[in-house]
Amino acid sequence: MIPTIETIPLQHLASGDYLSLQFYKFVGDRLGKKVYLQSNLHGGEIAGNVVLHRLMEWLGTLAPSQLVGELWVVPVCNPAGVNVRSHHYASGRFESYSGHNWNRIFWDYEKKGANIQAFAKSQLELEPRIIQQNFRHHIQQQFLQLRSEIDAAASVPFHEKYRYVLQSLSLDADYVLDLHTSSDLGLTYVYYFRDRQDSAPLFLLEAGILLDDYDGDAFDEAFIKPWLALEQCFTELERPMRFEVEAYTLELGSGMQIDSEAVDRGIRGIQNYLITKGVLDLSDFPRITPPPMRLVPRNKQRRYYAPAGGVIQSRVPVGAVVEAGTILYELLRFSKDGAMPTVQAVQAQQPGVVFDAAISQIVNEGEYVVGMLED
Ligand SMILES: [Zn+2]
Structure with a gap:
């Protein structure tokens, strides 16, 4: 043809x-x-x-x-x-x-x-x-x-x-x-x-x-x-x-x-x-x-936004199936108050599959980090 x-x-x-x-x-x-x-x-x-x-x-x-x-x-x-x-x-x-x-x-x-x-x-x-x-x-x-x-x-x-x-x-x-x-x-x-x-x-x-x-x-x-x-x-x-x-x-x-x-x-x-x-x-x-096929309504799509600025490390890979409480990523936070940097773990609120993640691993507060399709 x-x-x-x-x-x-x-x-x-x-x-x-x-x-x-x-x-x-x-x-x-x-x-x-x-x-x-x-x-x-x-x-x-x-x-x-x-x-x-x-x-x-x-x-x-x-x-x-x-x-x-x-x-x-x-x-x-x-x-x-x-x-x-x-x-x-x-x-x-x-x-x-x-x-x-x-x-x-x-x-x-x-x-x-x-x-x-x-x-x-x-x-x-x-x-x-x-x-x-x-x-x-x-x-x-x-x-x-x-x-x-x-x-x-x-x-x-x-x-x-x-x-x-x-x-x-x-x-x-x-x-x-x-x-x-x-x-x-x-x-x-x-x-x-x-x-x-x-x-x-x-x-x-x-x-x-x-x-x-x-x-x-x-x-x-x-x-x-x-x-x-x-x-x-x-x-x-x-x-x-x-x-x-x-x-x-x-x-x-x-x-x-x-x-x-x-x-x-x-x-x-x-x-x-x-x-x-x-x-x-x-x-x-x-x-x-x-x-x-995993069929989910759109309201089961949850996006996680950074609670503070910092560097995203140890993020779960796209495609990972996670339980509630699984650590999705760690946020390495820097400060300007004379203290050492800290690491904050962010856990999954609900079980589901990670379907999407930000390509950039440095964020300001409120920027997108990772997306889940929840069960
Ligand atoms: Zn598009």
């Missing part, structure tokens, strides 16, 4: 240069689902680029008859974030101009005062397939109105133009996969949404976190929230239905580095997901029965 490659300009710079976006469209012989995959929305989170490259190489060995539908692949999807450097460090989590987190900028139809209840009532007698088509069309009609603001003389801030480009590629997808890593050191895990707990383990990662409360305006959330709201409306109207629309954020290990094990897990999980969903018709591909 050979993809169609399209390049679109993103931002004209003061120097006269352009930032552009390039994406790859694989189209199968048969009509089916549209899958949208992107990586590197946060500039320092690069493992997904390698995963998508490997995915595209693998797709190149398949025939169009083996793809049912379309795969749209967007590596390095945020050039403005990718190119940011501070000494040796790739940060790229926030837009340096405005301070916006690049993954909290997206247009969410549900938040824009949409009357989804009225829409659901108007569709009550229709079959789910038609409702899905109608709702998708409805969302897109609202989205397209953003264009006039962008084109107006006053225009809009860059992050609003940028989100318009990415969401115009992905809004009509059935499955959206957004590939991230920790900004620091992390496990491989997937963020999933309500009623999608059967599909989350297909990614074969080390854990799944249910996004039961939202930060707001993340790429996956903005895509799926209107659909979850529509499902909720139909439940209230006593005609429950679950649309075959899904969005996931895959977290593939640590930032600013390529962990080959995380990359292997990422590619294997995406292959398994696409095959199980019937997007790829590969009867002879070795099927993997997902092992039990």
Whole structure:
């Protein structure tokens, strides 16, 4: 399979240069689902680029008859974030101009005062397939109105133009996969949404976190929230239905580095997901029965912040399973009162697994040290 490659300009710079976006469209012989995959929305989170490259190489060995539908692949999807450097460090989590987190900028139809209840009532007698088509069309009609603001003389801030480009590629997808890593050191895990707990383990990662409360305006959330709201409306109207629309954020290990094990897990999980969903018709591909995945709601994610400034030593490794009372790390504290430095042990409040840790081992008071998924 050979993809169609399209390049679109993103931002004209003061120097006269352009930032552009390039994406790859694989189209199968048969009509089916549209899958949208992107990586590197946060500039320092690069493992997904390698995963998508490997995915595209693998797709190149398949025939169009083996793809049912379309795969749209967007590596390095945020050039403005990718190119940011501070000494040796790739940060790229926030837009340096405005301070916006690049993954909290997206247009969410549900938040824009949409009357989804009225829409659901108007569709009550229709079959789910038609409702899905109608709702998708409805969302897109609202989205397209953003264009006039962008084109107006006053225009809009860059992050609003940028989100318009990415969401115009992905809004009509059935499955959206957004590939991230920790900004620091992390496990491989997937963020999933309500009623999608059967599909989350297909990614074969080390854990799944249910996004039961939202930060707001993340790429996956903005895509799926209107659909979850529509499902909720139909439940209230006593005609429950679950649309075959899904969005996931895959977290593939640590930032600013390529962990080959995380990359292997990422590619294997995406292959398994696409095959199980019937997007790829590969009867002879070795099927993997997902092992039990640790599924936890987001409120079981606890981050530990330094109680004082100092140097972090003897920190438990990412992936460690700990009991309540286990020493998570020691804080070597210096003082200015004529005393010798002291060492303070910080213990786990609850049992669980260490899923993330700060890459820097020197902190001021209140800075992030380590993250746990609690049992
Ligand atoms: Zn990220």
